[in-house]
Amino acid sequence: MSSDMQILSKFKIGDMELKNRIILAPLTRARGTPQDDPMDPASRVPNDTQALYYEQRASGGLILTEASAVSEEGYGWLNAAAIYTDDHVAGWKKVTDRVHAKDGKIFCQLWHMGRQAHSSYHPTTKRTVSASSEPMAGKVKTIDNGEADGEVPHALTVDEIKTTIADFVNGAEKSKAAGFDGVEIHAANGYLVDQFLQSKTNKRTDQYGGSKENRIRFLKEIVEAIIASGAYPASRIGFRISPNGAFGDMGSEDNVEMFTFVAKEMNQYNLAYLHIMDGLGFGYHGKCRPVTCADIRKNYDGAIMANVGLTKEISEGLVRSGACDLACFGRLYISNPDLPERFANDWPVADPAPYETWWAHTGEKGYTDWPVYEEPKEE
Numbered sequence: 001m002s003s004d005m006q007i008l009s010k011f012k013i014g015d016m017e018l019k020n021r022i023i024l025a026p027l028t029r030a031r032g033t034p035q036d037d038p039m040d041p042a043s044r045v046p047n048d049t050q051a052l053y054y055e056q057r058a059s060g061g062l063i064l065t066e067a068s069a070v071s072e073e074g075y076g077w078l079n080a081a082a083i084y085t086d087d088h089v090a091g092w093k094k095v096t097d098r099v100h101a102k103d104g105k106i107f108c109q110l111w112h113m114g115r116q117a118h119s120s121y122h123p124t125t126k127r128t129v130s131a132s133s134e135p136m137a138g139k140v141k142t143i144d145n146g147e148a149d150g151e152v153p154h155a156l157t158v159d160e161i162k163t164t165i166a167d168f169v170n171g172a173e174k175s176k177a178a179g180f181d182g183v184e185i186h187a188a189n190g191y192l193v194d195q196f197l198q199s200k201t202n203k204r205t206d207q208y209g210g211s212k213e214n215r216i217r218f219l220k221e222i223v224e225a226i227i228a229s230g231a232y233p234a235s236r237i238g239f240r241i242s243p244n245g246a247f248g249d250m251g252s253e254d255n256v257e258m259f260t261f262v263a264k265e266m267n268q269y270n271l272a273y274l275h276i277m278d279g280l281g282f283g284y285h286g287k288c289r290p291v292t293c294a295d296i297r298k299n300y301d302g303a304i305m306a307n308v309g310l311t312k313e314i315s316e317g318l319v320r321s322g323a324c325d326l327a328c329f330g331r332l333y334i335s336n337p338d339l340p341e342r343f344a345n346d347w348p349v350a351d352p353a354p355y356e357t358w359w360a361h362t363g364e365k366g367y368t369d370w371p372v373y374e375e376p377k378e379e
Helices: 047-055 086-101 157-175 192-197 217-229 255-269 293-299 314-319 331-335 340-343
Strands: 010-013 015-019 023-024 060-071 108-111 140-143 147-150 182-186 235-239 273-277 303-306 326-329
Touching: 015 182, 023 340, 047 086, 060 086, 086 108, 086 273, 108 157, 147 235, 157 182, 157 217, 157 293, 182 217, 182 314, 192 255, 217 255, 235 255, 255 293, 273 293, 293 303, 326 331
Parallel strands: 023 060, 023 326, 060 108, 108 182, 182 235, 235 273, 273 303, 303 326
Antiparallel strands: 010 015, 140 147
């Protein structure tokens, strides 16, 4: 048994005790039920297969859901989940009930895609939005499952920023109604909050752009508004950053300065955790040196969650060194639904799930059909 491993020890986030420090990463798997009409809202409602997927992985200390759009304008990924209507609440309630029945804890990741979406997903506004009118290089997915060049986004006005913050609050309130233990604000991977944080995408000259203090304002106001709403206290709100990532055509020369500043500024709220994608396996922009957990630790007193490319040994070393408190697993947790048990018992770990299983399929294939470990039968 490896029961003396730190990553298998309990950990407290505010008043909530996690049974271990192994976290299921938020993974967009696009396993909503496909509809004949891609705009049919039913495709955005979590189904029984998704509920089983999360239930299978409930032995981790905390489950983070796939990114869930907080509004129509924040949506842009076919058959991905959302959290802005009562139907979404009903679908997610099935998930949280099954996770809680397994003594699991689960947070909903609140998502706005910003310029990574395509206007075909937004019949109400017929546009995409961002911090500034900087288009994303590369292709984006269209509603008919085709591809198009990244569009020139509409730069949100100050009033529209306030409306978007209200969308995040609504997402948090809907998460609470669905039975989630807390929420994670997706401020990573080149989505809308990240588009405000990074100098590459934020060319604004008002109170939301220019200085580090101005670029972080959107994130801070989302956090403050969720706390003020009463949906969740600070200790049930986490946030995710990706200072090293190239995904979504991101990466800025000043990311070391910016994201250590983000850590320092967000320290004041006593949040549940800061989730940093500090590994380079999801694409590295190379425009400045990588920002590590150790950099964040110097500027942040609360719980730190590491992510990308972790193994049992690497995560154990990070936790023992004090660089982080929680270890987030994605690809490895897809193919090993019983990952904490495998670590605890020194059972072999199945190879990470191959790329083509992540979101190309629908239904159970490559999703809920990964086996748990069975000890070989003695002859």
